[in-house]
Amino acid sequence: MSRQRNTKLEALLTEFGFTHAQLADKVNETAEDMFGKPTQCTDRHVRRWVAGEVQWPWVRYLLPLQEILGRSPEAMGFVPRKSSRVPAPPRRPATAKEQRPVRRREFMAVGLAAVLGLDTIPDAGRLGTGDVERIRAIVPALYTHDHALGGGALHEVAAQALRRVHQALNHCTYGERVERALYAATGDLAASAGWFAYDAGRQEDATALYNEALQAGMLARDGMLQARVWSNLAMQARLLDRDQEAVRIGRAAVETRQAKADPWLMALLHCRQAVGYARVGDRVRAERCLARAETTYERTEGEPAAWLSFLTPAELTGLAGAAHQALGRHKRAQELTATALDMLEPRFERNRVYYTLQRAQALLDGGDVEHAADEAGKAAALAARVHSDRLRGRLTGLRQQMRRYASSVPEAAQFVEQTRQTGV
Incomplete structure (x- = not known):
């Protein structure tokens, strides 16, 4: 039979941005999740599939390929033999599932x-x-x-x-x-x-x-787009502990003409600036921004842009809690964050992890180690549902602080052990 290049698979590699070696690595990772052990797929296998030298890969490669590319074998350009069939994927070993939540x-x-x-x-x-x-x-x-x-x-x-x-x-x-x-x-x-x-x-x-x-x-x-990016850059600066820079960048977002014309965006910008000012110790400006965020949010109407869909009263309350936490008002931060969690809609899974961590930190900083450990344990359990290294970093930091209390507070010891088992 004459060999014909698999142009469908070749196009899929381009669409997904995979090199031959990257797809091979992904096949091995996926196979380990499916079968409990990796296959020995290499870039040579992928080259042979693309070249048409192999028209129907072994099942140990074919099942992971279907999972990765979201296509049937035929849609990936493979040609079945009369005896070819694709069996149901094996049941995942529990250990593999636990290791890759x-x-x-x-x-x-x-x-x-x-x-x-x-x-x-x-x-x-x-x-x-x-x-x-x-x-x-x-x-x-x-x-x-x-x-x-x-x-x-x-x-x-x-x-x-x-x-x-x-x-x-x-x-x-x-x-x-x-x-x-x-x-x-x-x-x-x-x-x-x-x-x-x-x-x-x-x-x-x-x-x-x-x-x-x-x-x-x-x-x-597009001034709205520029204001949005400035705001995100300010958040990133805070994550990297460049708080003064974050405040200056956030100010650039607030001062754009288009942002001033959109209450949704301006309410968010005021909230984030409140956190920024609080982190540099400027209590007056932080409180002023929180007040402006509240009054601005009252003027919102209709539906926000898709990227602003998270901006609900729960989010504003949670950000107010973050500002009070940065100002050292741990009891008020804990109360506001608890209120935000009560208000938060179920669809905001990542934000639930975020604010559960925030509440745990406020409790810990306020000296309530026992309840902080309980709250941190909830966050650790919830964190398995989302993929956010930013949140995992916060969880790791909380665990490191909690280890200081593990010898004297059973709940802290339990949290440390729980997160040790899950690899946090």
Whole structure:
């Protein structure tokens, strides 16, 4: 039989951004989750599949490929023999599942790439307003999963979508009006990809994506987009303990004309500035920003942009708790954070972990070690549901503090042991 190149698989590698070696590594990781042990897949196997030398891979490779790429064997370009069949995947060994509590969510995100409609974005010809709308639709689709999955599960698929949009920008033609809309849509996607990378703990990637979003915002003359990116850069600066820089960047966001015209965005910016001022010890400005956030939020109406969908009264209350915690008002911080948790909708799984950790920290800093350990234990259990290295870092820091009390407080010892077993 003459050998025919597997162009379908080759296109999928491009779509998902895999090199031959990266796909082989992913097959091994997925197989270990499915079978309890890795396969010995190498880049040579992938080259042979693409070249058409192997028309129907062994099941130990085929099942992981289906899981990773979200396609049937035939849709991946493989040609079945008469005796070929794809058996049901084996039951996962419990130990493998425990060791990889978030991998299933990573696979869900990979499957999401198949339904974002990226293949409908042309890479040649002329782009019109319909194409711009398809690009704009990517961000709301991603954010429907972000609150539950976390950025660690979404940053790769967002980056993949951005690469596809870059192909359209660089290889298609379009008029001046469409060009401006394209830059705005691309900047929106880049800012979102930056947020996912930030949440995933990939700060260099996040910075690069935020810079790209800022540039796109300037080209599109989109002040709202620029204010959003400034705000996210301020959050990143705080994460990296550059608090004065965070305040200065946040001020740039607050002072944009477009932000002042949007109560949703301005309420968030005031809340984040309140936390920033509190962290540098400026109590007066922190309290002033909290008051402004509350009055501004009262003026909101309709639905916010997709990336602002998390901004609810629970979020404002939780951020107020963060500001009071930074000011050393631990009892007030604990009360506000408890209220935020009571108000928080079930769909905000990652934020529930975040504020449960915040409450535990407030309790611990206030001297209530026993209840802090109980709350930290809840956060550790919840953290298995989302993939956020940012939250895992906070959980690790809390564990290190709790170890000081493990010899004298049974609840602290229990939390330390619980997190030791889960690898935090």
